[in-house]
Amino acid sequence: MRILVVEDDKDLNRQLADAFREAGYVVDASHDGEEGHFLGDTEPYDAVILDIGLPRMDGISVLEAWRRAGRKMPVLILTARDRWSDKVQGIDAGADDYVAKPFHIEEVLARIRALVRRAAGHASNEIECGSLRIDTKAGRVTVDGNPVKLTSHEYRVLEYLMHHRDRVVSRTELTEHLYDQDFDRDSNTIEVFVGRLRKKIPAEIIDTVRGLGYRIVTPGGTTGGS
Structure with a gap:
């Protein structure tokens, strides 16, 4: 999963x-x-994660511009604790949640997990597909209750596909959500990670849809052909 942090306090x-x-x-x-x-x-x-008090363009204006342009990603705003009006203004501008400063980092982590989960239509941190289960809070993957050891990149590929199960995800989309803006992106590496994943989890769970990409399918369901 890929997130953006917009905050002018360099330490924070x-x-x-x-x-x-x-x-x-x-x-x-x-x-x-x-x-x-x-x-x-x-x-x-x-x-x-978007702070409201930003230089050059304030957070509310940034958020309103994104929403006018049709940008739908979940946005968590950071506000001053005594500025309830900022919270109202932020929600009205299109924010999905807010955290008041000062805050605990763990709270922000939990709220972002919830926003990503809800945006993908999941009510729980645990997502299942047949014998495969992924716990997005703990970063743990199991098959039939047995832990599966994955590299960080393998986990990210699987987590994104599981969040968007039953939808075809292109290699380009996966690449864009797995690497930051400065990374030399090569969508061919996705094929390598998918190949490794198929050796560690039930291979039929990740379906290759020719010319389009990959999707998570429930074992025994309809596939597009590998």
Whole structure:
């Protein structure tokens, strides 16, 4: 999963970015509203953490511009604790949730997990497909209750596909959501990760749809042909 952190306080920005990277997310960071708006308008993110008090372009204006442009990614706004009006304004502008400063990083992690989960239509941190289960909170994968050891990249591929199960996900989309803006992206590496995953989980769960991409299918269901 790929997120954007837009926060002008460099220490807080770094703390948030580090925490999410440690939790397995890909993170892009911005320190002002103009750059944050540009990134959110041109790059695909699974969620955004957006401070309201930003230089060059305030957070509310950034959020309103994204929503006018049809950008639908979940947005968590950061507000000052004593500014209830910021919370109302942010929600009205299109924010999905908010956290008041100061806050615990774990709370932000939990809220972003919930936003990503809800955006994909899942009510729980645990997503199942046949004998395969992924716990997105713990970053744990099991098959028939037995733990499966995955590399960080293998896990990210599987997690994204599981979040978007029953939908065909292109290699390009996977690449865009698995690497940050500065990474030299090569969609061919996705095929390598999928191949490795099929050796570790029931191979038929990841279906290759020729010319389109991959999708998670329930064993015994209809596939598009590998």
